[in-house]
Amino acid sequence: MKSFGCKRMPIHGHLSSTSAGFYPSKLFAKTRRRKGTEVLIETFIRKQLRLKAHTVTDVEENEACMVIRIDRLGQRLLRCGICRQRCREVHDVRRERQWRDLSMRKLPLVLRYRPRRVDCPRCGVRVEDLPWAEPWARVTTALANAVAMLARELSWQGTAREYGLNWKSVATIVKRAVEYGLRNRARPPVHVIGIDEVSRRKGQVYLTVVYDLERRVLLWVGEDRTEEAVRKFFTREMGRRRCRTLQVVCMDMWAPYYNLVRAHAPNAQILFDRFHIVKHLNEAVDEVRRNLMRTLRGHARASFKGTRWLLLKNPWNLTAHQSERLSTLVRWNSPLVRAWYLKESFQLFWPYQQRKRAEDHLRKWMDSAMRSRLEPFKKFVCMLRSHLEGVLAWSQHHLSNAAVEGMNNKIKSISHRSFGFRSAENFIAAIYHCCARLPLPTER
Numbered sequence: 267m268k269s270f271g272c273k274r275m276p277i278h279g280h281l282s283s284t285s286a287g288f289y290p291s292k293l294f295a296k297t298r299r300r301k302g303t304e305v306l307i308e309t310f311i312r313k314q315l316r317l318k319a320h321t322v323t324d325v326e327e328n329e330a331c332m333v334i335r336i337d338r339l340g341q342r343l344l345r346c347g348i349c350r351q352r353c354r355e356v357h358d359v360r361r362e363r364q365w366r367d368l369s370m371r372k373l374p375l376v377l378r379y380r381p382r383r384v385d386c387p388r389c390g391v392r393v394e395d396l397p398w399a400e401p402w403a404r405v406t407t408a409l410a411n412a413v414a415m416l417a418r419e420l421s422w423q424g425t426a427r428e429y430g431l432n433w434k435s436v437a438t439i440v441k442r443a444v445e446y447g448l449r450n451r452a453r454p455p456v457h458v459i460g461i462d463e464v465s466r467r468k469g470q471v472y473l474t475v476v477y478d479l480e481r482r483v484l485l486w487v488g489e490d491r492t493e494e495a496v497r498k499f500f501t502r503e504m505g506r507r508r509c510r511t512l513q514v515v516c517m518d519m520w521a522p523y524y525n526l527v528r529a530h531a532p533n534a535q536i537l538f539d540r541f542h543i544v545k546h547l548n549e550a551v552d553e554v555r556r557n558l559m560r561t562l563r564g565h566a567r568a569s570f571k572g573t574r575w576l577l578l579k580n581p582w583n584l585t586a587h588q589s590e591r592l593s594t595l596v597r598w599n600s601p602l603v604r605a606w607y608l609k610e611s612f613q614l615f616w617p618y619q620q621r622k623r624a625e626d627h628l629r630k631w632m633d634s635a636m637r638s639r640l641e642p643f644k645k646f647v648c649m650l651r652s653h654l655e656g657v658l659a660w661s662q663h664h665l666s667n668a669a670v671e672g673m674n675n676k677i678k679s680i681s682h683r684s685f686g687f688r689s690a691e692n693f694i695a696a697i698y699h700c701c702a703r704l705p706l707p708t709e710r
């Protein structure tokens with residue numbers, strides 16, 4: 267073991283050559299002006315940790331890490347860990363604890379200190395406030411923030427490898443950061459929200475996500491998509507006062523969501539999401555195709571295979587070969603022709619700016635769909651009829667969850683890069699961490 271005791275290290279020759287982004291400090295700015303000044307490594311660390319009532323007593327280096335011993339500085343007043351008030355009385359000295367800090371070059375730093383318990387006039391006997399770490403954390407705030415930042419880009423496993431931690435430590439750091447962020451995030455009034463769902467474990471379990479469509483930021487994630495589960499968003503996250511500012515809610519035609527919005531934000535306009543409506547429409551076309559395929563045999567059936575995409579693709583995107591196949595296909599199968607034309611003519615609904623015209627188009631379309639003798643389309647029309655107000659609201663707002671499509675894709679990639687989270691709790695923490703723009707704890 268080599269002790270740095272009181273050895274002087276010239277800042278210019280040594281420390282300023284550490285890799286970029288590393289201890290970016292006021293110190294360097296100062297030393298640059300006073301050329302050639304040597305700084306004790308103890309002083310350097312004390313300044314970096316912004317110690318006021320503590321000091322660095324010793325720095326030891328071994329193969330694995332650099333150990334930094336910290337002690338109380340004279341009789342300086344310590345702060346209460348709960349309310350941060352300065353306290354006169356020190357109750358006792360606890361046993362030594364250690365904290366991992368950011369590495370110096372490749373060498374991890376470890377801080378060692380015996381925390382005091384102070385006698386706070388307000389809170390009683392409490393562990394003192396440590397300027398370098400959150401209470402009970404085993405890493406410093408600087409390291410925790412660095413880990414949390416990287417965990418927004420990489421999987422938790424990858425982050426752990428990068429910092430020489432284990433997966434569990436990263437999970438703890440991220441969950442603490444999310445807790446802190448949720449407690450301290452800005453909560454401006456919300457006017458337009460989008461409710462959507464994401465599946466976990468290949469569509470077996472669902473999570474409900476709520477976005478602020480104006481700010482394009484995630485507001486809330488909850489397990490499941492039942493009325494009971496999603497109610498928490500309105501009661502806990504929003505509360506009665508914030509619910510009153512809601513003007514538009516964009517969502518799928520899913521009864522639990524509808525009931526909740528009616529109950530908690532009765533003044534908000536419900537708007538059914540364009541992409542969900544198109545999804546239902548495409549499902550109707552596909553059902554017609556599948557029903558037809560069941561009735562076909564032999565050669566007819568073979569030429570029918572692989573036609574799903576021909577029908578769902580926009581006609582102007584088809585190649586010459588594909589459009590020829592499509593025209594053969596529709597000549598043979600009149601139900602399919604009807605389905606295909608219905609699908610195409612429905613799409614004309616979206617560009618309308620005036621509600622009256624949009625409504626006229628939709629009503630005409632629904633009448634012709636009802637006369638098409640296609641059961642899946644009749645079902646689709648029934649669905650539209652019972653949600654007509656929310657479907658027509660599109661022409662006034664032209665809003666959809668497409669604004670946050672990127673965020674939904676991000677959630678998918680979070681799940682994918684971690685090979686699917688085994689627990690919903692971790693998955694939810696990761697979603698908040700990456701999509702909700704939460705603040706990280708500040709270094710004091």
Ligand SMILES: [Zn+2]
Nearest residue numbers: 346349386389
């Ligand atoms: Zn206190």
